[in-house]
Amino acid sequence: MIRFNNDYNRGAFDCILKALADTNTTSYPGYGEDEWCDKAEQIIKGLIGRDDSMIKFIPGATQANYVVVAAALSPVQSVIAADTGHINCHEAASIENTGHKILALPNTDGKISAAQIEACAAEYYDNAKPEYLTEPKMVYISFPTEQGTLYTKRELCDISAVCKKYGMYLFVDGARMGYGLGSDKNDLTLCDFAMLSDVFYIGGTKCGALFGEALVINAEDIKYRFKAYMKQNGAVLAKGWLMGLQFATMLENGDYFEKTKRADELAMQIKEAFEQKKVPFWVESFTNQQFVILSDEQKKTLAEKYYFEEMEREKEGTVVRFCTSWATKQEEVDALVLDISKLV
Amino acid sequence: MIRFNNDYNRGAFDCILKALADTNTTSYPGYGEDEWCDKAEQIIKGLIGRDDSMIKFIPGATQANYVVVAAALSPVQSVIAADTGHINCHEAASIENTGHKILALPNTDGKISAAQIEACAAEYYDNAKPEYLTEPKMVYISFPTEQGTLYTKRELCDISAVCKKYGMYLFVDGARMGYGLGSDKNDLTLCDFAMLSDVFYIGGTKCGALFGEALVINAEDIKYRFKAYMKQNGAVLAKGWLMGLQFATMLENGDYFEKTKRADELAMQIKEAFEQKKVPFWVESFTNQQFVILSDEQKKTLAEKYYFEEMEREKEGTVVRFCTSWATKQEEVDALVLDISKLV
Amino acid sequence: MIRFNNDYNRGAFDCILKALADTNTTSYPGYGEDEWCDKAEQIIKGLIGRDDSMIKFIPGATQANYVVVAAALSPVQSVIAADTGHINCHEAASIENTGHKILALPNTDGKISAAQIEACAAEYYDNAKPEYLTEPKMVYISFPTEQGTLYTKRELCDISAVCKKYGMYLFVDGARMGYGLGSDKNDLTLCDFAMLSDVFYIGGTKCGALFGEALVINAEDIKYRFKAYMKQNGAVLAKGWLMGLQFATMLENGDYFEKTKRADELAMQIKEAFEQKKVPFWVESFTNQQFVILSDEQKKTLAEKYYFEEMEREKEGTVVRFCTSWATKQEEVDALVLDISKLV
Amino acid sequence: MIRFNNDYNRGAFDCILKALADTNTTSYPGYGEDEWCDKAEQIIKGLIGRDDSMIKFIPGATQANYVVVAAALSPVQSVIAADTGHINCHEAASIENTGHKILALPNTDGKISAAQIEACAAEYYDNAKPEYLTEPKMVYISFPTEQGTLYTKRELCDISAVCKKYGMYLFVDGARMGYGLGSDKNDLTLCDFAMLSDVFYIGGTKCGALFGEALVINAEDIKYRFKAYMKQNGAVLAKGWLMGLQFATMLENGDYFEKTKRADELAMQIKEAFEQKKVPFWVESFTNQQFVILSDEQKKTLAEKYYFEEMEREKEGTVVRFCTSWATKQEEVDALVLDISKLV
Incomplete structure (x- = not known):
């Protein structure tokens, strides 16, 4: 995980x-x-x-x-x-x-x-x-x-x-x-x-x-x-x-400055992956926190390999947060991006 | 110091x-x-x-x-x-x-x-x-x-x-x-x-x-x-x-238990040194904090090499605290004991 | 007043x-x-x-x-x-x-x-x-x-x-x-x-x-x-x-019960007077507090003889409160009702 | 009472x-x-x-x-x-x-x-x-x-x-x-x-x-x-x-000034009565509150006709407070003074 x-x-x-x-x-x-x-x-x-x-x-x-x-x-x-x-x-x-x-x-x-x-x-x-x-x-x-x-x-x-x-x-x-x-x-x-x-x-x-x-x-x-x-x-x-x-x-x-900046860049890769997939955003963010609305199936799929935070339930699905940090690695993001691209 | x-x-x-x-x-x-x-x-x-x-x-x-x-x-x-x-x-x-x-x-x-x-x-x-x-x-x-x-x-x-x-x-x-x-x-x-x-x-x-x-x-x-x-x-x-x-x-x-116990033992060495020198105690303690009443000269002498805490001023002198800890070394106590023995 | x-x-x-x-x-x-x-x-x-x-x-x-x-x-x-x-x-x-x-x-x-x-x-x-x-x-x-x-x-x-x-x-x-x-x-x-x-x-x-x-x-x-x-x-x-x-x-x-009930009745007389005059209500109340929205001129006219409370300013006018009490007299309400009926 | x-x-x-x-x-x-x-x-x-x-x-x-x-x-x-x-x-x-x-x-x-x-x-x-x-x-x-x-x-x-x-x-x-x-x-x-x-x-x-x-x-x-x-x-x-x-x-x-002053004067009459009787005072007061130490029997006797406040128990007896006020009457004090004079 x-x-x-x-x-x-x-x-x-x-x-x-x-x-x-x-x-x-x-x-x-x-x-x-x-x-x-x-x-x-x-x-x-x-x-x-x-x-x-x-x-x-x-x-x-x-x-x-x-x-x-x-x-x-x-x-x-x-x-x-x-x-x-x-x-x-x-x-x-x-x-x-x-x-x-x-x-x-x-x-x-x-x-x-x-x-x-x-x-x-x-x-x-x-x-x-x-x-x-x-x-x-x-x-x-x-x-x-x-x-x-x-x-x-x-x-x-x-x-x-x-x-x-x-x-x-x-x-x-x-x-x-x-x-x-x-x-x-x-x-x-x-x-x-x-x-x-x-x-x-x-x-x-x-x-x-x-x-x-x-x-x-x-x-x-x-x-x-x-x-x-x-x-x-x-x-x-x-x-x-x-x-x-x-x-x-x-x-x-x-x-303090470089590694958080790097986290933002990694978050932008995740953002782009969701955009490509047309997963709706709850709010558009340009920092390390990304909020999207996942369908039940999407949520279930991603939850098999990743921890992310469930925010609230909306009509269209569940608002969840994906958060990168100063410690997030490129390969972790790569894995996530790949799995997002495979979402139905 | x-x-x-x-x-x-x-x-x-x-x-x-x-x-x-x-x-x-x-x-x-x-x-x-x-x-x-x-x-x-x-x-x-x-x-x-x-x-x-x-x-x-x-x-x-x-x-x-x-x-x-x-x-x-x-x-x-x-x-x-x-x-x-x-x-x-x-x-x-x-x-x-x-x-x-x-x-x-x-x-x-x-x-x-x-x-x-x-x-x-x-x-x-x-x-x-x-x-x-x-x-x-x-x-x-x-x-x-x-x-x-x-x-x-x-x-x-x-x-x-x-x-x-x-x-x-x-x-x-x-x-x-x-x-x-x-x-x-x-x-x-x-x-x-x-x-x-x-x-x-x-x-x-x-x-x-x-x-x-x-x-x-x-x-x-x-x-x-x-x-x-x-x-x-x-x-x-x-x-x-x-x-x-x-x-x-x-x-x-x-x-947690051994190193604090050791600090108590070191404190007992300091206690004994003060007793030998007939420096009056403010309170008798058998743990790592030792409270004695130093004359102005004694305080001045010890303050040249050691940090200790001044508690309050009394008629007979100043109440001070010497405190050992889990990190105190035998040689630090040895030095103090020696200097106590030389007090006037 | x-x-x-x-x-x-x-x-x-x-x-x-x-x-x-x-x-x-x-x-x-x-x-x-x-x-x-x-x-x-x-x-x-x-x-x-x-x-x-x-x-x-x-x-x-x-x-x-x-x-x-x-x-x-x-x-x-x-x-x-x-x-x-x-x-x-x-x-x-x-x-x-x-x-x-x-x-x-x-x-x-x-x-x-x-x-x-x-x-x-x-x-x-x-x-x-x-x-x-x-x-x-x-x-x-x-x-x-x-x-x-x-x-x-x-x-x-x-x-x-x-x-x-x-x-x-x-x-x-x-x-x-x-x-x-x-x-x-x-x-x-x-x-x-x-x-x-x-x-x-x-x-x-x-x-x-x-x-x-x-x-x-x-x-x-x-x-x-x-x-x-x-x-x-x-x-x-x-x-x-x-x-x-x-x-x-x-x-x-x-x-306690009768005189407050009486105050409600007097408030209903005021309510009716405003209704007759088609003065808009801010909220419909059946107790001693009546909230209406007065035009600037209406407010000015009534303020010459009566104290009432201004609540807030809205587009259509000022929300005001007329309040009867256990001490309000019929003649006081009669006077107000008459003056309301004369409002423009 | x-x-x-x-x-x-x-x-x-x-x-x-x-x-x-x-x-x-x-x-x-x-x-x-x-x-x-x-x-x-x-x-x-x-x-x-x-x-x-x-x-x-x-x-x-x-x-x-x-x-x-x-x-x-x-x-x-x-x-x-x-x-x-x-x-x-x-x-x-x-x-x-x-x-x-x-x-x-x-x-x-x-x-x-x-x-x-x-x-x-x-x-x-x-x-x-x-x-x-x-x-x-x-x-x-x-x-x-x-x-x-x-x-x-x-x-x-x-x-x-x-x-x-x-x-x-x-x-x-x-x-x-x-x-x-x-x-x-x-x-x-x-x-x-x-x-x-x-x-x-x-x-x-x-x-x-x-x-x-x-x-x-x-x-x-x-x-x-x-x-x-x-x-x-x-x-x-x-x-x-x-x-x-x-x-x-x-x-x-x-x-406000005269009737409280009068209460003080009445308290002084009570004070004097206790002094005459050599009842010990807990504290000497020159205002409307008088604190004396009563023996159990004295307390019992006075408690038959008067309300007073028990403060605390001491070795010699009970500390009690007698309090005059702006509303205290001369005849009430006269009665108390007489009863104090009869205490054993």
Whole structure:
């Protein structure tokens, strides 16, 4: 069986395993106050083109999401997100558990628009800020989205402008940042995210690290006592250098960017195979996640050799996701492409 | 400089690094639903002598502590703990952040007694359970304590009996479990903890793993939907097998027990050195943490070659902690012992 | 100016004022442990036909709503409600502030259907109860709804059956219960609510009391330590007898039912006047709240003599609410009806 | 039976009942946006000598306490209080339920000192503000305390100075403010509280109103969106004018000050009677609460004719509280004094 079910089913880049082995007997200060975290911080600041951002490493993406929300919002403030946003439907209501309402907007291919956000914010801000409503104070988007799609630079600029207009924070969930940056259709850079968002992260877990997300906090307000919020929510790893070391290593040698880009290319081969076969797409994606609608028989055939994720049942068939990753091999894709071509 | 400042300043057992390398290209199911977690679960069930316990792996100890509290207690219930308990003074009020009051009892060398716990519980339970008081529903103790001391089997039985009397859960924080079990003075086993507590954990982070705590949940009530609480609090690692693999490896080959026991022995050498020199102890500990009170000059001298932790300032000098770990070498201790012997 | 803006703009039934005066110098036990609360409890148990329900008095409806949710749900459980539900859009995210997600369903005239609820619950319950989703554990509906509409007995039975099927609590917000019961179109009784719901309340604030809601808790699980939840959330009034006295008085002498019924009748006169004038309705209501869409000129004309509430702007005009209450007088309605008839 | 068990066992000042009757048919805007609240606000601003304070009316004291804390503190901030503070032991952990730790200091006769507060704050502020500690950001004291004692102006100035030094808010719980101001031993005025605290309240419930506490918010930071916090916590009364009317009436005609002062005088008669009889005091109080230690026989004798509150059991007997109120009559006190004089 070959796993195309997700992008976090194998260990880590070789360079990371090697770095772990090389440093295993060295002793370090705890809680992220070590030289590896410093080094990773410097590398990231170079990549984003900002020296004033705060860089923090957090073990997992769900943690990263709700710790940012907890640190940024007061109990009477809420966060705007797509209804398909990861925080709205995949994280067991962790945002609400911290006491904040998600104002969910209907998505289009996983995205929300500046116009939608503006309309939602205006209901509160342009309408006497009534005390019976929460204050929309943050906009959460994912890049790439949960459906593999990408915001363009134009779209991100527009969303950023609406956020500035109303004094809302813009938070970009970059759990799959590598695959987003690596896409042929992408026109955004890490520097853009650093200039246009108040906080975003460079995801490690899904992009080649064992675990870890690198948070980039640009807004002054969110920096204050941020590590206390991390600590309170169990997001300060005792052996924090393990994350610094991973990010320093994979960002410095370029694996983070190249191997995720390669995953996108492999995904495009799968995409083309389905297109050739006229298998309908659920959404058109140019990143490592491909969503198609399979007939029962097609699904059964492919399930004999491949793991993939079933999303939901529709009239025409089952929506399934095929996912490549930094670890996917050309021969695995070749096999899949061949089997797709034989589908009835 | 040699680090005696804590027991989490180096990587992991060699066997763990090797296992990571061996499995790096294998693909696994996510979120702890893999064969390594299964294997670790079976090993732990063997070690604790209970097949009905639920075993869950959580990246960090602060997370483990508050997720258990969140899952076990309702908003009107509280947890009894020593005032020196880790949850009361080292975790940024994470328990209160989940909405629960800690009823802190004065410690004796880091411990609380069954009699103290009974008196605290009785105020509520034997007194009409007034609605203006929270219901003490859990007792939290650490083994070893934050001061390196150990509960005896007699003491644990007594505490467990009080908990049963009032229907309270007994929760044992075993972040340093290895060092507790390995102490010459210890008379408790993992089986005892499995029989006498409702939930406890076998700490990995401080006992030779890269990260991870193995939760053992014995009480039926706490098992229900426990993984949802983990998910909600960001404690479900995407690549969950990384924890299963570590626990399976270090528990199976015995490193977990032998190397922490060895750390205790090394700590006893340091203890003896301080005793010889008549340096006063802040508390007498038979585990890997040694607390002594150093004069300013003694502190200055030792600080030239060693990292150790300053706890608090007292009249007679500074309370400091010297900590050995699974990674401490005999020659490091030899050097320290020699330097202690030269102190003025 | 005559106020038709809401149903809580005047004091209380005369009988309540008199009872307050009569008892002003009598001393009572505090916190609702008095003879008036006992008496009101007995009266309510008679009216609902259940002796095993728990009756509690809470100063306000927002409090009643979130205290019930806090007491009934664990952190990983959520509540299903109409998107127009009071808890979803008029209470400053108090439900999320207690840590619970609202699963908002699109309303039809303020109502949600058993089929909608079943589909929402099935996503979780019929689908392996995944840990990344919250458990829908309560259904919240309002009677009458925020748009003045009524669930029929058939509809309530169907919703109750879905709740039973999935083990979810049914919670009926009865802030305007009197106006619902009093409507010509209503076929539900207090006994029905007591049999079909797990918890509901008989609203006082909007139905003739100075303040206070009478909670009826039928589900055993929610009764446990309920008063502690009230206390923790500031919902135990020190002079609790003030609420017992009001409910005992207005329920016993029938004012609660008769004067709200009368308000419905007056609302029907207003409804007819608008119908005659062919002013479009936003929603058809048979209770004390009437929603019509006024042209700018009509709105301006009526606003000269009457207070009414502006809801939202639509293409055809402004949605406004005219609200009668237990205190509305025939001559006030006569004046309005006349002025409506003169509208252009 | 005569009730000396507390100060909230009877209705309200006659002037309040009269005002309710006089206004019962008048219609008002809801949610505290009415002319009575405006009037009460103006009266209070006159009494406190500050025009820039925000005045808000909240139904109950527990609500007032935790809403202030919720509005003022972030999740990583905590509140310093006496271990006997009302928020620490009489409010079902409502502060922790909002997510905040109480740093409880040992009381002396219900009070804490500036020196104690400074030492507690210094542990955090003078010690590198470690992320594993919460930030003490508020000091909560009660005036009078739960034991009837009073802070002097000197003491309040000192506490205020420590708060300013560390940037902490000073919050004074004035649930019994009237009895504090009215005491012969008091040297503080409402103007002092307005100058020295960041937020305090003038208690209504225990001082002659049916219910209601008048919050005075002096700190700019706490004012922001404060009403949203009230709404979210169910503390915005629909018929808000009921509180404005009560405060306006009792503050304007002086009942609030005179009748609570009279209660203090009556308490002094009881105090003297116990002194004469050499009944030991638990704490010496010069306000309306008197705490004495009764032998079993004395307790039994007095319990035949009087309600009083049993606090706790001590070796020498039972600590009990006798409480006068604005409604206590001279003849009730005369009877008690006579019966005390006859005790054996």
